[in-house]
Amino acid sequence: MIHPIPSGTRDVLPDEMRELRAILGAANGVFERAGYGEVATPALEYEDTLAIGGVGGTLPVYRLFDEQGRVLTLRSDMTVPIARLVASRFSGAELPLRLCYFAHAYRGIKPQRGQSREFLQAGIELIGAPAPDGTAEALTLLCETLDAVGLTSYRIGLGDVALYQALLDSHGIDGQPRERILHELVTRDFVGLEREVDTLRLADATAVAQLKRIPQLRGGPEVLDGLDGVAHEAAEGLRAIHERLDAAVAERVIFDLGLVRDLGYYTGAIFQVYDPRLGAPLGGGGRYDDLLGRFGRPLPAVGWALTVDRLHIALAGEERR
Amino acid sequence: MSDRLTIAVPRGALMREALDLLDTLGIDTSEVRSNDRKLLFEDVGIITMRPSDVPTYVESGAADVGITGKDVLMEQPEREVYELLDLGFGRCLMVLASVAGDDAGAEALRRLGVMRVATKYRRIASQHFERTGRQVELVEVKGSVELAPLTGMVDAIVDLTATGTTLRENGLVIREEIAVTTARLIANPVAHKLKAAAIDAMVEKLRAA
Numbered sequence: 001m002i003h004p005i006p007s008g009t010r011d012v013l014p015d016e017m018r019e020l021r022a023i024l025g026a027a028n029g030v031f032e033r034a035g036y037g038e039v040a041t042p043a044l045e046y047e048d049t050l051a052i053g054g055v056g057g058t059l060p061v062y063r064l065f066d067e068q069g070r071v072l073t074l075r076s077d078m079t080v081p082i083a084r085l086v087a088s089r090f091s092g093a094e095l096p097l098r099l100c101y102f103a104h105a106y107r108g109i110k111p112q113r114g115q116s117r118e119f120l121q122a123g124i125e126l127i128g129a130p131a132p133d134g135t136a137e138a139l140t141l142l143c144e145t146l147d148a149v150g151l152t153s154y155r156i157g158l159g160d161v162a163l164y165q166a167l168l169d170s171h172g173i174d175g176q177p178r179e180r181i182l183h184e185l186v187t188r189d190f191v192g193l194e195r196e197v198d199t200l201r202l203a204d205a206t207a208v209a210q211l212k213r214i215p216q217l218r219g220g221p222e223v224l225d226g227l228d229g230v231a232h233e234a235a236e237g238l239r240a241i242h243e244r245l246d247a248a249v250a251e252r253v254i255f256d257l258g259l260v261r262d263l264g265y266y267t268g269a270i271f272q273v274y275d276p277r278l279g280a281p282l283g284g285g286g287r288y289d290d291l292l293g294r295f296g297r298p299l300p301a302v303g304w305a306l307t308v309d310r311l312h313i314a315l316a317g318e319e320r321r
Numbered sequence: 322m323s324d325r326l327t328i329a330v331p332r333g334a335l336m337r338e339a340l341d342l343l344d345t346l347g348i349d350t351s352e353v354r355s356n357d358r359k360l361l362f363e364d365v366g367i368i369t370m371r372p373s374d375v376p377t378y379v380e381s382g383a384a385d386v387g388i389t390g391k392d393v394l395m396e397q398p399e400r401e402v403y404e405l406l407d408l409g410f411g412r413c414l415m416v417l418a419s420v421a422g423d424d425a426g427a428e429a430l431r432r433l434g435v436m437r438v439a440t441k442y443r444r445i446a447s448q449h450f451e452r453t454g455r456q457v458e459l460v461e462v463k464g465s466v467e468l469a470p471l472t473g474m475v476d477a478i479v480d481l482t483a484t485g486t487t488l489r490e491n492g493l494v495i496r497e498e499i500a501v502t503t504a505r506l507i508a509n510p511v512a513h514k515l516k517a518a519a520i521d522a523m524v525e526k527l528r529a530a
Binding site: 187216275 | 380398399403404505
């Protein structure tokens with residue numbers, strides 16, 4: 001008998017589930033020791049509520065109506081629901097708030113290896129802790145979690161979403177040309193990026209070089225040297241985070257000045273987790289210092305999420321070696 | 322972790338020039354050139370495949386970098402790969418073509434409101450007609466696209482042409498140029514970070530070549 005399930009979803013059977021549970025257990029142990037309290041929110045939220053978070057570009061794919069005709073959507077991540085939760089349920093709480101979750105989120109992605117349309121995330125949100133200390137705490141916890149899960153070869157790409165925007169600002173690039181340049185950056189097309197920068201015909205050769213070169217810079221702390229002008233501020237911010245990390249965490253970090261993430265609420269440092277055994281990131285996160293304010297509770301915040309299926313694939317890959 | 326790169330090389334029209342370029346990087350491609358049945362050349366880190374499969378292998382991480390046509394990348398925009406360099410060779414035109422003489426496509430559009438177009442490039446074709454505000458019915462074919470308008474099955478084709486010879490020999494003329502495509506160097510997004518030094522060194526040498 002064949003009874004289909006929705007495209008991009010899948011079942012989990014006991015052998016796999018046992019291994020997933022081990023990963024979740026390891027992560028949970030780290031979260032608890034670090035004082036992060038687990039929360040759960042409904043998988044369904046009012047579309048209007050999630051829209052406050054303004055999840056840029058990634059519209060929720062699963063929409064339905066309740067009996068009063070209100071539009072509900074399946075959450076596309078946990079950060080926006082947690083921002084909503086913090087704004088409405090923790091008004092008098094002592095800061096910073098340390099929250100964690102194990103929850104499914106839903107996106108209309110092309111189903112591929114380790115990426116279903118319904119996917120389980122393990123993540124944390126650290127609310128009320130500004131940069132750079134809050135960011136350093138989040139990165140440290142990220143490494144502790146990956147270590148506890150059993151991964152050995154992972155690296156963390158660290159960049160700043162504000163950096164390239166500031167660069168565009170400083171050269172007065174706005175409107176359509178700016179959108180076209182950002183489009184090439186988001187779609188990872190450096191050939192297109194260089195073409196779009198060339199079409200601007202900027203007189204300033206240093207500006208042209210910066211716009212083309214900076215997003216392609218990645219590597220050790222040396223990539224931050226030589227960043228001057230507006231890029232200097234972002235570089236100092238990243239250096240400040242790096243200085244606050246223990247050696248074991250710091251050596252996992254790759255500075256990546258071209259790093260972009262597809263969620264629209266990030267404001268500063270962003271990160272992404274890579275493992276040589278998988279061709280796609282295991283997860284990531286960053287600072288979202290404006291998001292809570294949109295829900296009426298202006299607080300600096302940082303968080304990250306790991307896709308559990310991808311952790312599992314990377315772990316299985318590392319064990320095979 | 323080894324910093325040696327695994328390179329996806331397209332078989333077919335782009336292959337010879339792709340291998341010439343790899344020679345300039347000091348990669349020994351002689352075995353790849355002499356053996357056209359073998360697909361995986363582990364000693365030199367080369368895997369060979371049809372051009373349209375290159376983004377698939379690179380996206381999954383089975384290859385760290387790859388060489389393929391811009392036409393392939395335009396047709397598969399959802400692939401999560403970095404496009405690093407325009408390699409300049411393999412220059413082709415993506416064109417709208419139809420049987421010489423009266424423009425059957427324009428005629429169909431005017432009288433019937435819809436043009437029937439055969440293509441292997443569904444994404445590129447539908448985007449082109451959307452951008453230019455024309456309604457089309459796309460007919461996807463796998464083999465020689467030139468046959469489709471000759472038999473009257475469609476009014477026009479969207480296809481890639483290097484010299485225009487095949488079009489001419491089949492009595493077809495170019496009506497519109499849609500895009501210029503060349504070979505591109507692409508990279509897996511994780512390899513781009515974890516093997517940054519090796520990839521940057523490769524890009525630098527290729528830029529200079």
